[in-house]
Amino acid sequence: MAEAKTKKERIHLKPKMHNKTVRPTRADRIFQICVDVFMVLMLIIILIPLWSTVTLSFRPNTYIGTYLQGMFLAPWDWSFDAYKALLGNNGFLMAFTNSCKILVGGVVCALLLTIPLAYVMSVKSMPGRKALTTIVLIPYIFDVGMIPAYLLVQNIGLMDHLAAVFLPGAISTYNVIIMRQFFDGIPAELKESARIDGCSEVQILLRIVMPLSKAIVMTIGLYYGVSFWNNFFNAMLYIQNSNLNPLPILLRNILMAAGMNEYVEVSAFGNAPIEAIKAASVFMSAIPMVIAYPFIQKYFTKGTLAGAVKG
Amino acid sequence: MKKKDSPELMVPKPNLRREILRHKDVYLLLLIPFVFYIVFKYVPIFNAQIAFKNFRARDGVLGSAWIGLQNFTDFFNSFYFWELLRNTLMYSFGKIIISLPVSIILSIAIYECTHYALRKTVQTLAYLPHFLSWVIMYGVLFALLSPSSGILNDIIKLFGGTPIDFLSSVHAFPWVVLLSDAWKEMGWSAIIFIAALMSIDVSLFEAAMVEGANSWQRVRYITLPAIKPVIVTVLLLKIGTILDAGFNQMYMLYSPQVYSIADIIDTWVYRQGLLNFQFGLATAVGLFKGIIGMILVLVSNKLVSRFNEGSSLF
Known part of the structure; x- marks a missing residue:
């Protein structure tokens, strides 16, 4: 347990604070939520263009849906014809x-x-x-x-x-x-x-x-x-x-x-x-x-x- | 800044010839890179004299006739001078205004994020686009923006709008340029801020916490002031290269329909010089850009070294 704990501390960019007497306030929790939401948003923004290109390349010739729907095409329907x-x-x-x-x-x-x-x-x-x-x-x-x-x-x-x-x-x-x-x-x-x-x-x-x-x-x-x-x-x-x-x-x-x-x-x-x-x-x-x-x-x-x- | 304790400097009056002989293998090591450097970096500077000449290919660089500042006055008096300057500055400043805050916020979010997997994924993926060329980026943007096959236009159609051809509309084009650049480079530009954040003394945060500051206030009063020198340095260095608005990006994305809003100094130099064979005129414009750029780099570097007390790029 102790080992796992030190490992977790090491991998964070921001070092964990030692003072645990001060409990996080409402504003702190909102801040943490905002950070997480922002990170997820960033992830989506980064991924969409890459994902749309990748799925487009796997599109079969017979496909008739829109390109937006093409992003959610199941992998077993992918075609490798283009490659x-x-x-x-x-x-x-x-x-x-x-x-x-x-x-x-x-x-x-x-x-x-x-x-x-x-x-x-x-x-x-x-x-x-x-x-x-x-x-x-x-x-x-x-x-x-x-x-x-x-x-x-x-x-x-x-x-x-x-x-x-x-x-x-x-x-x-x-x-x-x-x-x-x-x-x-x-x-x-x-x-x-x-x-x-x-x-x-x-x-x-x-x-x-x-x-x-x-x-x-x-x-x-x-x-x-x-x-x-x-x-x-x-x-x-x-x-x-x-x-x-x-x-x-x-x-x-x-x-x-x-x-x-x-x-x-x-x-x-x-x-x-x-x-x-x-x-x-x-x-x-x-x-x-x-x-x-x-x-x-x-x-x-x-x-x-x-x-x-x-x- | 010479260190007094360095052993070489302790020797009183080093004999120059003996010093040179002692370093002969160093000079030997330098020989090939040096010759290469002179050929590939200094011969172009020598060739730049055609800016003051009426260059004709069969006369060569030396044989063409001198015409003084004709090429420069032709450029300054032409109507596209102001358009090129306006576009170049618009894109450069636009990129700074958009990507600097984005990369700062991203770096702070990465620093504050407590979910390891999320942080690591965002960090890794955000750096990736920096390594893709603008040709590849064009392909990616095509899958996103194309009026016939782009997913963005699919969304617009879904809400009943008419599809927009983002890359040939003069209103949408600048935004495509600015936002695609921000998307490509935000992760990479965040690296320097993350490095600055990691050097903040964590006890400052603890002290602020005990004093009752919440997370927002800690970002406002500790994090931002701590990385302010880095922000100012990055800003100054970017201002030093303000005339480079991104040739590769512009060349891949623009088309004749949007030349009026997309043409920057570099793309114009390329078209005039290498497509219309006006070598003298194009070189004059390139030289003009080079001289302004040099002044800006020197000034901004001076400011950086004054701001950071002695450390500068060179």
């Missing part, structure tokens, strides 16, 4: 593969660039550290917009390469700042003792700093992963070859198509209703985020808190 059609469609599979390539390539590149830059910025004894910080911060504060960046990608010949989707965003200054703040917080004594033992800076980074930085690397990796998976804009600008289209572009094409005929690539989608195809492709695009989300949630909360409190 079968999507997974049997070459265009969709190709876009999914492209998105996966962008995700993996992007996260690897981004971490390999961000970690050394953030680490070097945190080496206090390095001559030129101040200048480096200024050089890193100027483009962050002064944003010249999309056209000059477009010209750059065009001039270095990245057009119609998947790398064009992730390379322009492979170093996010904001992520560098968060990571540097974390590295700054690692005790200097640890690094100093390794240095005395003859470690080079690269070895210190690999052997001392990296093992201590799992949470922040996961967090920043997640930020990058989300930004690359969701990146729609770069793909729209830099990818013209439709075989290289990532998922967000295909998804937009599917969503914008009013009927099946308008979109040639969905013509092989079989007999699922077009609304269901649209909703199913929305769900399929979101699914990697939804699956990865609970695993990384604990990391990002920790990571953002570190960044936020210091910020």
Whole structure:
């Protein structure tokens, strides 16, 4: 019993108060009810749009009720035609593969660039550290917009390469700042003792700093992963070859198509209703985020808190 | 702010060359990210010179002819300048006015909620939409708002109303933008407030309780004052990026019918530059936005550091 009690106390955000002599008044009880009602209301507000999309994707072709009634369609009446059609469609599979390539390539590149830059910025004894910080911060504060960046990608010949989707965003200054703040917080004594033992800076980074930085690397990796998976804009600008289209572009094409005929690539989608195809492709695009989300949630909360409190 | 006890600073007059040699592997580590940074962040700044040029693709950035401030005056004198500025500010301020109170109330409700399962579910689900792209959001909104298949219009029809095409009505569109943004980001923006709430000393609540303050009064006189610095900081940082009204969202949701109320600086730059090939004009507008944005960020950061006594973003 006692154990259960302490567990319950620990999991609440607001610590339990110790003083039990004051009994809750009417106003306190009303307050608690208002909080609960508000939370339930929030739950409904958050769930309705998500639920309506999910149920729409399971709608059978023969369904005749309104869309509102469709939200309460029993799971045993669900049809998986839309998903079968999507997974049997070459265009969709190709876009999914492209998105996966962008995700993996992007996260690897981004971490390999961000970690050394953030680490070097945190080496206090390095001559030129101040200048480096200024050089890193100027483009962050002064944003010249999309056209000059477009010209750059065009001039270095990245057009119609998947790398064009992730390379322009492979170093996010904001992520560098968060990571540097974390590295700054690692005790200097640890690094100093390794240095005395003859470690080079690269070895210190690999052997001392990296093992201590799992949470922040996961967090920043997640930020990058989300930004690359969701990146729609770069793909729209830099990818013209439709075989290289990532998922967000295909998804937009599917969503914008009013009927099946308008979109040639969905013509092989079989007999699922077009609304269901649209909703199913929305769900399929979101699914990697939804699956990865609970695993990384604990990391990002920790990571953002570190960044936020210091910020 | 230099620490006197740091071992590096104890060495009298460090020899610069020796220091550089001692750090040669650090510079080696920096080499690739640094070159990358210069290419992808500084070359665009260099390219921004076409704002002062009559850019033609075959002449390139350097070869095009200088025309001074022509592009800027063209933009300031055009009728859409005020419309773009008005729309951009309307959406930015609207998003602050709606989402800031929502995320503060949500964070307090999450903090005060005593039902573990309810709290955990709301917390987890509220963060989720932040990770969905606006393309996905458009699909979700479509299932909700579409005049033919949206559940909201089903409800309107149920009560005998006529269906509204929310995304192409100039009256409904701004609300769709503001509310969908609030829905997507409220959980994520609440995180910072939850962090602030968790650092409140609980004995303050106990003392107030003994003094006879009820829950409402404790929120009013303890919780809100305790997170006020964070609220002010968030507000100031948001004002620093006031000219970013959300390109991705707007690009996905708008259509020619609602351009008059939906066009913001970024969407206009995109259309003029990359669809109409007016690179010089579009870059000038982007540069104008960049300079104003820079001033705002610097000022707001200064204010944040003054307000929070020394801690600032940079």
